[in-house]
Amino acid sequence: CSSGTSAGERKLMPTIEDELDRRQMLYSLLMPVMNLFVPGLDKGKGLYFLFIKSETKTPGGLPARPVLTSYYKSDHFKYRPFDAYQVYTSPTAAILCTDSFQSMYSQMLCGLLVRTEVLRVGAVFASGLLRA
Template structure:
């Protein structure tokens, strides 16, 4: 759907609110790094020549993300080049390698969706031997990582020298029969897992609990392809209790009152109301009009 350049400012504003909220519940996050598995997707062009791509791909490719000033709260283990690599295998491999090399600095881990984070752990289960080999040698296998930008970023910013001690440790943990608690075993200072686990993602909660030894599962924000909506002001709540506070400048929000018919459970809809007219204890469906007019 169409979007406009100013939308990136609003998204960046919402992102800037997440860590100030989180730091009220988990102090000291500025002293370490976040290991987040972030990826871009393929894009195409419309008949009119405009780029068509997922909303997060637009954000990661924007100057707001690539040229962001240093902020201890958004200090990631993954160099930008590994995130912006179009090859998903090379991107995942290099991001995991960087996360392992900086394992003692990692204070939080995550991805956008729970499914994406579990995919990263499953990737580690399958490829830990290759990762250990590169850590032990202090090099990148040229048959695995061929992207020159990724190679340069990893070798100059993260993988500075051979580290056989780290390779032996990772190998000993990954060789164990059970992978229960693998997150806290490999990244022992992790405070929480930052992923979306509401809605259809709730099916992954047991798996995340298994891999993380029951670390808090944090849902920090709510967003969609249309626009970003709001933030979770109680991020350490249970996944079943997650609620989001709307940021009213993200879009024009209207509310459709819903009254349930006691006889058959059907919903009876009425006229739209503005945010100021919403009543406590009533049920509404959210109606969104974006700044682009969608």
């Protein structure tokens, strides 16, 4: 489902495993292109505030969750190959923590621990960065 940030309520969007392959390919193209204009994005670590959201079930019993939550919970994310553009300060367990306050605390703590290596700070949505 959508994150609900545009209209205030989530909308269902059917998706299949192949969709994660396409999204992963898109993400892998994004950073090298940005690096052409902002050199050095492949250096250091990124303190990105990444979170999962709650999920529900459809009347038919299928999981309904935001697209990013599906991606973070997938093997595509958990077992992703090394990518110099996606070296995060946070371990996957901190990102997958269902308690957003504990997740935020853990991600901040991990970022502070390796603060001399952090060259990028961000979040998928501006609201996540503002909360941090």
